[in-house]
Amino acid sequence: DTEVTQTPKHLVMGMTNKKSLKCEQHMGHRAMYWYKQKAKKPPELMFVYSYEKLSINESVPSRFSPECPNSSLLNLHLHALQPEDSALYLCASGSDVYNSPLHFGNGTRLTVT
């Protein structure tokens, strides 16, 4: 069990669908992250939110739209995805203490058909 909860665990969507991935943490962390991980590859940073404001966008295509409605929740809205976007999407949270560890969820496995 992790302290970062991601839903759903699995998602299959068509290229014309709109769906959302959700992430929740109750550790009081003020930084939240989205990572994308392809099979047999390391996680790649997508977005960082700090105090509910988007602080980093690693040149992610606009078909991925993050949202941080409050300090405990992080969403990733998906629209018009491509099959190559199929991957494991990981959420993480961290405190603002210098060099504090990140806490990861177990991810949402997304398949785009």
Next chain:
Amino acid sequence: DAKTTQPNSMESNEEEPVHLPCNHSTISGTDYIHWYRQLPSQGPEYVIHGLTSNVNNRMASLAIAEDRKSSTLILHRATLRDAAVYYCILRDDQTGANNLFFGTGTRLTVIP
């Protein structure tokens, strides 16, 4: 962020110590060395981190070379549950961004 180099894979026998190396020859004076691991079908989990001195915690030990150009993660007694991909990551929080960029990692296989 400075780059790290790790072997792609390593094997260890169960209940024996494991030494996972990491080279980071371009490390800067303010870079911390972090280790995370990712067990199958799970998200990454924090293992340990350090700056200059060797560090110990309940999961592992971190040995840092005197010139800081390399480090070694030590699992004192490998168990089957330690089979995972281990990532060595340099973090410089001087910019205020508490981010984590993963390298390719070492896949550890533990042989019963």
